Amino acid sequence: MADHPLPPEKSPPKAPFETFGQPDHEHWMREALKEARLAEAKEEVPIGCVIVHNGVVIGRGHNQTESLQDPTA
Numbered sequence: 643m644a645d646h647p648l649p650p651e652k653s654p655p656k657a658p659f660e661t662f663g664q665p666d667h668e669h670w671m672r673e674a675l676k677e678a679r680l681a682e683a684k685e686e687v688p689i690g691c692v693i694v695h696n697g698v699v700i701g702r703g704h705n706q707t708e709s710l711q712d713p714t715a
Contacts, residue, residue: 677704
C-alpha cells in the first residue's frame, strides 16, 4: 500500500512550532499533569486535562473510570 499525503485542502492545519515552548503553555501542561497525578493516586489511568480560554481555566478534570464504574468518566 502506497503512502500518499492528503491534498492541501484536506490536510490538517499546521500548528506553529514556536508556540510549544511558550511559558504559559508549559504552565497549563503542568496543571494537566497535576490532574493526571490525582487520577494515578486513585489507581486510575493517569490522564488529566485543563481547558483554558483567554488565560482562564474553564474546566479541569482527570480520569475517574474505575472509581465511578463509568467507562465514559
